[in-house]
Amino acid sequence: MANSVQPLRRLAGLETEYAIRMPASAASPRSHYELYESLIPALRQRIPLADAALDKMGHFLANGGAIWFEMVRLTGEYGLIEGSTPECRGPRQLLAYQRAQDRLFSEAAAGSQSGPFTLLKNCRDSIGNYYGAQENYEFPIASGLRLACWRIGLALLAPLIPLTWMGLLARVLIYIALLLVYIVVSHLAFLLVIPFVRDRATIRRWLIDGILTSQGSPIEGWMETGLNFLALAICTPLALSMYLLLRLTAFVDVRKELTAFLVSRSVIAGAGTLDDGGHFQIAEKASGLNCLTGLGGFIDDRPVYTFGHFLKAALSEVWNLHRRYLRLFRRRQRLQIGLGDSNMAQTAEFLRIGTTMLLLDMLEDGALCDAPRLRNPLMALHTIAADPSLKAAVEMCDGSRCTALELQRWYLAAARRWLAEKPWHEEAHEVIELWEQTLDQLEHDREQAVGRIDWVTKLYLLSQAGTDASAAARKKIDLKYHQLGPDGYYAQLEAAGACALLATAAEIDRASRVPPSGSPASARGRFIREFAGESMAVNWDFVLLRRRFRTEVIDLDHYFRQQPREEAAPK
């Protein structure tokens, strides 16, 4: 039964991982973490910041967004800078906040105290490591019997959480004990071998300095690997149980009806890349995805639909655990999509968000229930990504074969029919018109999409480089296209007026300073502006104001729900 959903009103946000490029000619090379730390004061000169109250290094911005240092190794030396936009409504608003974030981070990197460095907004580095973008959309996790099963399952899983936490605490104690044993044994060994060796310095470096001073790390690689493996083993019962519950109950209709759309969406939103063999792929991340659903990195899984944030709600922020876990019982949750590239072209970014939001609106409205089904979505994803001619057909469940453009046109026609029954909505119609225009350009006059669609623009640049360009020069085009700042190749094209711009300078300026209205980010941003000079910490749901003898926890949801209806309306 139709729910009468209005278009483009749901909350949505983007997460973007930026690669760090430190010029090799830099006088004193710094680690990525040092560069991140030097970026924060430069960012603070542009906008008030507050510490993040999360188990992750980061800060929240007064416009409601956030900046993080993403790392895996405990050494903290290398990693990525990640940005999260505030929760927005509508693709135009989200586009403006994403562009504001790109600009704020880029300018702060250029003005960093450690010497200027640059950021790349892409999804693969020069040796093929994957990272990049995640999309988040507010959507009902389930309804009816599935929702009941989800909630019952959550209640049954609750006892596993304290057990997991106790295991993780024991792991820390094991780590401390191992470290002490290692220090004692290494010193004893050093003393014992002193009489028998001449090169004492080497032995000392090998046994003792390695653990105490190696690259500023308090932990040896083998010990870190062991501890990570132990953590994985401790978390596995909870992670596996939660994953099975999610697999059975979470976003089942989305996975059924939207997968063919997302798989074929690369033709409008792919960023393009040269693969390891020098062949052009229309999407950067597509070749790296290895499953449809997963926890996103728990066991090297790279899923299309990421469930990792549900597990994090049970395994992070112990001070806030009860509140975060209780929120998982709500019907509306965060749908996270890992299949999507970081876009430089504004048209591509606008369409990536806008088309997906529209189809989610249709699905929630009960108007999308007979979408095409792919026989093998991952194989189809890889086939489509590897075919810049857009002629490759992929196999459907009914035995027929469709090209990516045909799949996109099926969804476009369905969205147009649905929208025709709704009151006029300017932004939704803008999405539809631009979507159709782009598919026409891709099919009939691809050069028209240069400056609008990333992979087409990048392929055009590669063709301009000529056939005599070396493999390294071609790869440099692939990467430097994404460099933020005036020297980046996309930025140079944009400065020359060769790119279609949808977000106005005024919209981006505003998004660099104030949070979006009608969003939990509104209250978050305003609290940061008011209390940034005081002792405070912030996360996505709460603001913590530290007083002399107590910490006041302010629930942002409370302010969000109190907002008048007119303020909650999309702009």
Add this chain to the structure above:
Amino acid sequence: MIRFSIEDESMTTQLAQDQHYAAPSLPESPSIPTREEALRNIVADSRRAPQTYLDEVVVPYGGE
């Protein structure tokens, strides 16, 4: 006691105009290259020490 109101738009506006925070940057160069000039610049730059550039863009692990 926290004195804060969600309706207090003036606070945001006032703070947004605070001179302490840097104004948005403006383009430094008044000359705007043509598309052809931009393409020539890009192609020429791509041939300048490309391997050095590739070596500078390495993320030692994959992200999300």
